[in-house]
Amino acid sequence: MESPRRKPGFMRTACSRFALLVLVSLFAAAASHAASLDPAVLPKIQAATFEVVAAKPVKDPLTYEKPLPLELLPFQERNDKYYSIGTAFALGNNRYVTAAHVLQVGIDSLWGEPALRDADGHVYAIDKIEKYSLQQDFVVFSLATQPAKAAALEADTKPSLNGVVYAVGNALGTGVVIRDGLYTSDTPEDQDGRWKWMRFSAAASPGNSGGPLLDATGKVIGIVLMKSQNENLNYALPIGRVLDAPDHVASIDQRMPYQFDVFDTTLSNTFKAEFRLPLSFADFSAAFQQRFNAYADSQLKALLAKEPERLFPRGQGSNELLHSTPSMDDFPSLITRDNDGTWSLAKKEGGKTSLPNNGYVTPGVVGRNLLFHVRRPDNVTAAALYRDPAKLMDMIARVGFLTRNVGPEQVRITSLGKPVRDTLYTDAWQRRWQVRVWPIPAENAVVMSFALPVPDGYAVLMRIAPASQEHDYLINLQALTDFFYVTYDGSLAQWQDFLKQKDLLPAAFDDIHIDIDYGHRFAYSSKRLRYAYTPALQKIDRDSMLTIGFSYFLDHGKVVWDVTDVWQAASAHDKYWSNFARVVAPSDDLNDDYKSNWSKISNRQRPFDGVPRSENDVMKISSVLAAPGQARPDVLYTVYHYAEGSHPAAEMKAKLDLLLKDARVTEH
Known part of the structure; x- marks a missing residue:
């Protein structure tokens, strides 16, 4: 009935x-x-x-x-x-x-x-x-x-x-x-x-x-x-x-x-x-x-048009996220509105399922949506993964959430085969999603995924729908991509492989240039920031890590999705890392925490005074970088260098100087 x-x-x-x-x-x-x-x-x-x-x-x-x-x-x-x-x-x-x-x-x-x-x-x-x-x-x-x-x-x-x-x-x-x-x-x-x-x-x-x-x-x-x-x-x-x-x-x-x-x-x-x-x-x-x-x-x-004054990123309650330091977690989130009208990041992350050769899948859920972070195995190239939808779904299926009930038994599904739909969709922020649909004939249902290539694999948004409601679910997932929060993370080797996939890169990468010369030099440049360093600062090899934190922020009156944090580490395990984080003057409606933090940064007060400090057996030194001539007084970059263990103050100051040597804020 x-x-x-x-x-x-x-x-x-x-x-x-x-x-x-x-x-x-x-x-x-x-x-x-x-x-x-x-x-x-x-x-x-x-x-x-x-x-x-x-x-x-x-x-x-x-x-x-x-x-x-x-x-x-x-x-x-x-x-x-x-x-x-x-x-x-x-x-x-x-x-x-x-x-x-x-x-x-x-x-x-x-x-x-x-x-x-x-x-x-x-x-x-x-x-x-x-x-x-x-x-x-x-x-x-x-x-x-x-x-x-x-x-x-x-x-x-x-x-x-x-x-x-x-x-x-x-x-x-x-x-x-x-x-x-x-x-x-x-x-x-x-x-x-x-x-x-x-x-x-x-x-x-x-x-x-x-x-x-x-x-x-x-x-x-x-x-x-x-x-x-x-x-x-x-x-x-x-x-x-x-x-x-x-x-x-x-x-x-x-x-x-x-x-x-x-x-x-x-x-x-x-x-x-x-x-x-x-x-x-x-x-x-x-x-x-x-x-x-x-x-x-x-x-x-x-x-979506009913309450434009309450809709992210222009609506009330958006400013906290528009002025926040980005989440550098490699598990994706959805931007959702809380009961008090504030927009924030939402996710419920599960445990990792291991794949061969250092790969893994992490599942999660937000509302009626499944989220996944897929770290591709070391023996799988970016091209091999991105061009083979069956390979991606086979990895996700290892989580075990797809089963078929036969009497009292649940039999795990290990592969959905080839999808019946395989297209590209570009969201409002010019990110390119691979859209796939797989039929589940016995259930008269479909599995649909929106997969976003990232340096170490994929960030995936997924739903399971009755076959008759495929269109309705697809347009909802399309709309949800505009509320998707993702960080781009991977080893330098993974980044080099990822950047070759030109047709799948977000438009934001048109202005980003990353030069990697193992053992010699790393350089990053964009329309907002450029810097470079050598192994004198920290190790540069295939396993060194680079995380680019994208976020949403106002830029000359227009909300954009662009880089707000660049973090690089000697490896995934060593506590030797550096980063540049974009900070914006808070709007009047934000609370005192935002204003106090901005005051410390703009006045170069501790910990942004270039003086080393020790915390939990890690030496830290922080400073502030501004555009030449204060071209953007409302935008500053905090600069950090961390080193594991105990190090002399002079050594930490020298490291910070190496990081700042070729660094320039280039946005106007």
Whole structure:
């Protein structure tokens, strides 16, 4: 049973892990029945009631850690060629009825088109969709071939309240079951009270959706649609609503809440559309999807435009992040709005999964989004990784979040194979993302990833979506890329490999030049800063580390994404490092911490006075670098040099002088 209010990807749930579920599907030949129903009507009910099925995918592109233990499934389930997705019934004259949300499973599906199956196992293809209402949750259609044992249910459009009723359906996919209860009451539909649902006490289970609700004489009085969440009162649409609906019209008029993961604002607009029928199921599916995708586009656009004064990076609450020292963590974050309206970095990082040759994958989650940092193995070149999407996903799959349930066992998926979509997307900050989509046929779902190449591998944003909602999820991920926070980190060898991939570099790298001469010289230059040093300052070899911290900040009235911190270390393990960090004069609305820090920096007060100090067995010395002639008095660079152990003050001062020797602030 499902709610008739389709929520296609709009109020999504978090995907911290993923299990592929196998559906049960069998339409039993015999029907159990309530004792008080006249046995004479049972054959007619059975002949007029059908299982709604969809063909299982013939090929599975996935690879598993071991052969699937299908012997753990019931015999009939593992041998059935179809998934059971609901119930339908005949009204006569080649008219069949089911719930709209049952046939909705077939829209943009990875399974076969929905069809009907009778008690003898014969399958009948749908011919035309004749009537459709998303808001009332019904669909009327014809079949290409009429069943040999054709039968139809008579309708009663004026049933008696408190009368005995019978819910008929393919409960739990195990065959037609008839269960009795009472027609207890009517209740207005939630949106505007445009009609009334019937409420009844006969038991209903998943698989009953779309089945008939019968009166004591076996006449159909409603379509079974949904369960009450808190009590044993189930819902049906009066059959009169179906019979009185206009022919040859598909009608959509339903409120659908829409959210976006980086803030809590919700839109609750109405998806309205109408188009002419009859149509084949394929044409109906295409017509519906086109309209829904356009509606999703409009809702995302409207949500992002709803409160521009509160939206990062221009909105209220953005200044703290725009004036902050960048996070130099190699695990990515999303920029999200807190309850108090402040924009900050959000992530929930998990443990590392090791890969061969010093590689690893770190998973995380923010809202309904999976995040990954992939450190490529030393024996995998940047080109080999960036040009082979299967290689990336195989590495991520080692985390173990992709599984398929087979009976009591969870079998880990080790490879998704090749994606069905592999394109590039450029976000608002001119970062180039590799967009891939992989089908999960058994689940009728897709895995979609936005992968951003970084020097040591990838930063990845990922979601798992129903196949029919691929467009909605994709446009959301696209929008989320504008709120993505990432640091570019790697060894000098990884940087050299990364910088060769010109077509994948963000546009910001057009102004960045990095020259590496192992054992002799390192040089960095951009439109904002340039400096160079030799091994007299610290070691320069393949394993030396370079981290470039990008952040968002105002530059002459325009928010840009650019470098705000450059950090280099002798190695990933030694505590010998240097860095330059861009600092901006705080805006008036920022708290005293920002103003106090700026005062210390601008006045060259300790620790920015060029005097060495010892902290936790590390010698540190810090200073300040400004543009010549104070061309940008609101912008300064703090300069740091750290050395492990105890070192003379003169030595530390000499190191700082080496770092500053060729350093220049070049922004104006």
